[in-house]
Amino acid sequence: MDVLYFAWVRERIGLPKERIETNAATVSDLVAELSAREERYAAAFSDLSALRVALDQELSDFDAPLSGVREVAFFPPMTGG
Amino acid sequence: MRIAVQEQEFDLGAEANAFAAGDNANGAIVTFTGVVRDLASGDLDVMEIEHYPGMTERALTKIAQEAQMRWSLGDVLVIHRHGRLAPGDRIMMVATASPHRKDAFEAAEYLMDYLKSRAPFWKKEITTSGADWVAAKDEDEDALTRW
Numbered sequence: 001m002d003v004l005y006f007a008w009v010r011e012r013i014g015l016p017k018e019r020i021e022t023n024a025a026t027v028s029d030l031v032a033e034l035s036a037r038e039e040r041y042a043a044a045f046s047d048l049s050a051l052r053v054a055l056d057q058e059l060s061d062f063d064a065p066l067s068g069v070r071e072v073a074f075f076p077p078m079t080g081g
Numbered sequence: 082m083r084i085a086v087q088e089q090e091f092d093l094g095a096e097a098n099a100f101a102a103g104d105n106a107n108g109a110i111v112t113f114t115g116v117v118r119d120l121a122s123g124d125l126d127v128m129e130i131e132h133y134p135g136m137t138e139r140a141l142t143k144i145a146q147e148a149q150m151r152w153s154l155g156d157v158l159v160i161h162r163h164g165r166l167a168p169g170d171r172i173m174m175v176a177t178a179s180p181h182r183k184d185a186f187e188a189a190e191y192l193m194d195y196l197k198s199r200a201p202f203w204k205k206e207i208t209t210s211g212a213d214w215v216a217a218k219d220e221d222e223d224a225l226t227r228w
Contacts, residue, residue, distance in 0.1 A: 005215055006131060006133055006195075006201070006203060007131055007203035007205070008214050017153055023182050025139070030210070054133070054136055054201070056227055057133070057136035058136075058139075059140075059199070073133060073136070073201075075086075075133070075201065075203065076203065076214065076216075077198065077217030077222075078198050078199065078201050078202055078203065078217065079197070079198075079201060079202060079203055079204045079215045079216075080161065080173075080196045080197050080198070080199075080200040080201075080202035081115055081172070081173060081193055081196050081197035081200075081202075
């Protein structure tokens with residue numbers, strides 16, 4: 001699946017988008033998998049209350065299942081307007 | 082309904098006139114415009130607005146459709162810019178047309194409340210001394226509970 005990062009999450013991880021092969025069942029599982037991979041991910045995901053997640057461009061939550069999902073995006077709370 | 086997510090400037094007067102043109106059924110048109118505000122210290126150089134192409138348009142469309150279901154609206158317009166803006170630049174506008182003003186005002190407020198915290202935009206303030214992401218405010222999230 002494609003994993004996208006925006007705003008300071010993108011800056012902390014160091015890239016806007018990457019393709020990840022994973023068997024993670026939920027968003028939380030994916031977060032744990034990425035955090036275990038490298039420190040920069042662990043740093044970006046250290047406080048999930050400061051993050052939001054979208055699955056296939058719809059806002060979702062961290063216990064949502066990933067089955068069938070093609071695009072996951074992590075970002076801070078939005079500041080439009 | 083028109084949703085535009087764009088980097089380039091927009092002409093507020095031209096947009097408002099085009100929105101109102103040829104519409105005899107709607108007696109009330111409300112427009113709201115958001116402008117880049119300088120910091121209290123007066124040293125904001127650039128406001129950089131990042132967004133999530135694809136999701137942004139979907140989220141704005143969904144918010145506008147919800148407004149159309151809740152209020153009697155003849156039309157809805159949302160324009161939101163992204164990229165590098167300077168203090169005084171217009172960031173975004175919404176316009177609502179309705180037979181009566183209460184619906185037009187309320188729907189415009191609803192659109193603003195939702196696009197502040199449910200449309201995937203992020204603002205970064207760049208000054209001579211550095212750059213900071215604008216944090217979301219609790220009051221913006223709280224504002225959604227009134228709807």
